[in-house]
Amino acid sequence: MRELIRFVSLRHLVRDRWRTLLSMVGVALGVAVLVAIRLANHTAFEAFRSSVDVVAGSADLQILSVDGQGFPDGLVRQVRTARGVRSFAPVIETVPVTASDERPFLLLGVDVFSERSFRRYTELADQEIDLASMLTNEGIVLSATVAEAEGVKRGDTIGVVIRGRVRQLAVAGVVEPEGPASAMGGRFGVMDLGGAQRLLERSGTLDRIDLSVEDASLIPELQEALQERLPANVEVVRPASRGEQTEKMLRAFDLNLTALAGIALFVSMFLIYNTVLTDVLRRRKEIGTLRSVGATPVQLMAMLLAEVSVLAVVGSTFGLALGIVLAEAAAEQVAATVTALYVLVAVEGVRLDAPILLQGAIFGFVLSLLAAVPAVREALQVPVRETMHTMALEQRLARRRSRMIVAGCVVLVLSGAASLAPPLGDTPVLGFGSAMLLLVGSAMLMPAFLRLVAGPLRKAATRWPGVEPRLAIDMMTTSLHRSAVAGGALMVAVAMLIGVDTMVGSFRSTVEVWVRQTIRFDLFVSLRSNAISASSQTPVPAEVLQELRAWPAVRTVDTFRGIRIPVNGSTTTLGNVDILAADRAGRLVFLDGDRRQILSEAESGEGVLVSEPFALRRGIGRGDRVSIPTPEGVRSYRASGIFYDYTSDAGLVLMHRGEFIRQWKDSSVTNIALELVDPSLAPQVQEQIERRFGSTVGLLVHTNSSLRAHILDLFDQTFAITYALELIAALIAITGVVTTLLSMVTERQRELGLLKAVGAVPGQIRRIVLYHGALLGVVAAVGGVVTGLALSTILVYVINRQSFGWSIQFSVDPTILVAVLLVIPTVSLLSALWPASIAVGRPVAGTVHYE
């Protein structure tokens, strides 16, 4: 057996080196995107998790406020006396930006003395830390990363934007970006607790208390005891579980990107199948000989699969390498999106992860073998004595076409059925299954589709001038099976492109309409430092709001204040608004229900308004109750109304401002919307606001149109990475077209030679191959558009709805359909140029003479 492999296999890979190489490229690209996406997501998540971890230091437990608003530092007394606590450290935490370049960093306020048992900085310092400056002078210790970026050293001052204002802080020391200082990619600073509290205007407040216990076995017990003793708006958690929470929030995001990458890998399987089938076809004589001398099908299968393994291993290995390189770019993109939509993460290089790499390699390898098995079986099922012309196999496959049609239809029906199923947990497992079955089913119908169009097309072609179209159609029909596989791969890639773009396009226009509907006021004011991440929610200084209310140019003021809080168990944004003002501002478009009743119930403080994703993902209907942890304990509110919202898939709950102030005793706001007496003066008023407050408060003032544009920009950025994935899938498919045409011109060299012998000029030979390519492109584009539209309905109505809870108005952009119908055949035609020139270049003599 080993001999068989050694003697027969590897030569062929070398002989057809171009085709081998292209197939490897296909596998490599497929593996690369999967690995790149998974690594990028992993990198972003790990960056977040490790920031949490390093900042937690050696803490066994952490006490946190559930709403992110902190808790009174008096709690320390209750904690200290709990049995089993060895040491504790109070912490206040914020993410300010530096004044010079507005880049965020993590700033901790700590008790210098209790800090020692959790996090150590002195070992990391280049010079002694100026403790006096820290304790008396609001001095700050910076990580070297921040210090270098700012060009400051110990003894200098650094401008930091805190609560919208620039503060000059003395640099009390610089530490290496290691340990706690490695949080947020090394952008870290630490101050004395008291100084930080004063600076943040949050005296008497803590964000966290870190605890270490005397004995690790006491952790669960202590956790429970503390949770019981402490008020409802604080929670006692293990540091590790904080990363999990975030991961849960990001899972849908991760899953969707991974699924898209999976399609690219799926496309590369077609390539492997075709390559292997072509290979066994070319070697039919050799295989026949081996069988006639007694090689068993199992032996031959092993021999051929051993050969595929080489291809798969090399392809997958390159795929891993390429994946790591691509992950570099993807990680930044993913981090930017995660930061904009969910939590602040800073990535620095890709974090390699052995399981992900291993998975990628195994996927590439196993899928390649799986794709090869049916191709090898085709070759081995042919009776030994049958002198197997290439067409014999194509004809055998043709005979099975009707069975294939039935199977394809069954798969499509299953896809339809799966799309109707509810989500499993909070992931649309069956939705993804439905999408996959749709792609598989329509690929199975590809041979029938080709056959269907080939007949009439050939008839029509006899009436065209020139015989080349007819010959191209013949060339396709004689290799129908493999043309269908190449076309099928391209079709899948096109379907992915159309499906995702239509979904994104529908989504975008839905958001556009919503933005137009709900953003009606003239100017929008918030802190510039909040623009960094959805998780930054620092309030605007109170005097700004006070002053703006009094400006004669301002007719109405609408305010918004958001805090992050677990509602019914998972993190969401609780916003408070003046319900009537918000309604006036057009903010609220309800799914259903009596508007006046909804509004009055919400205004009374009995009810809250919940966003559509919130309602959908947590299965909450109008009138159901939601539990919100307030500083006074968990309170239950009626979900009075459900409104359309596209700002966050984590959900948004709106509470009347009066009720919020009653519960939280906090009247600060994060966003201010202004309706002007004369809307045409918006740019002037914008300038006035900037002039009035610019020197003291870092405000971001959007006009109506710039805010709309900003929201759409954010939207586009979110989907930027999907375009890259579509492009790679298309690239793999085109590689498939090239390899198929390459094998075609080799297999058909006698026909092409005969054509030359009877007077076909090089241009005609070239056109035949180019038309074949273009024809594949046309069929793939048409099939892809149809399948893609079906895919987009699954994406819009099933996957997106179940993953994120958006309701998207389905809309089809005809320009992209037209573009695909033009571009794909053109690209496919261009990809035929190389095979065509090979066909042209072969000498005539010799190809026609011998049997």
Place this chain on the structure above:
Amino acid sequence: MSHLEVPVIEVSGLYKTYAHGGRPVAALRDVHLSVAKGSCTALMGSSGCGKSTLLNIIGGIDTPSSGTVSIHGRERKGRNESELALLRRREVGLIFQFFNLMPTMSVQENVALPALLDARPSGFVMERAAWLLKEVGLDHRLDHMPHELSGGEMQRTAIARALINEPSVILADEPTGNLDSSTAAHVLEVLLDVVRRNERTLLVATHSHELASRVDRVVHMKDGAILDA
């Protein structure tokens, strides 16, 4: 020279050397040959003596290492691949021993192929193909596919195809070499008959003495050279 003896094919000083695994193989050595218009000439000689090579070069599907070839006094030198293709299409008709037909085209389409490649109007071309097929006795097989034909029928189809563009020269490389003797005799009959009635010039490579006895002239080759020029 009577007008019948005007040379249509003129070959002089023709050499063809193949590089076979680094070692040069001389397939043709200083070949001189002229074929008179309207004549039927047989090329004979043992296997490997260079008959096919000579026909290929005359037919423009192979290129000489040196020497000249002309048809109707038009020199071959300096023609590019397209011009050679046009020569094959319009000035010569080729018939091979094996694999003469496009498997995906009907008999009639196969016959019409060189004319279709020439972008002639399809209706006219198909009619002429049908007429030629009648000439070779295949008018009942117009819509058949090549694999439905016998070997003799295939060769008769190839003969009809060779005539479709009315070339002055027909080059046939062992057209009956693959057929049993009675079929071979029939095909030969058809070939000579059609060529003569249409006043074409025929150059045919063959091992068949039967064929040799029925042509105007027999040229013998040995080791890449012509013996009795």
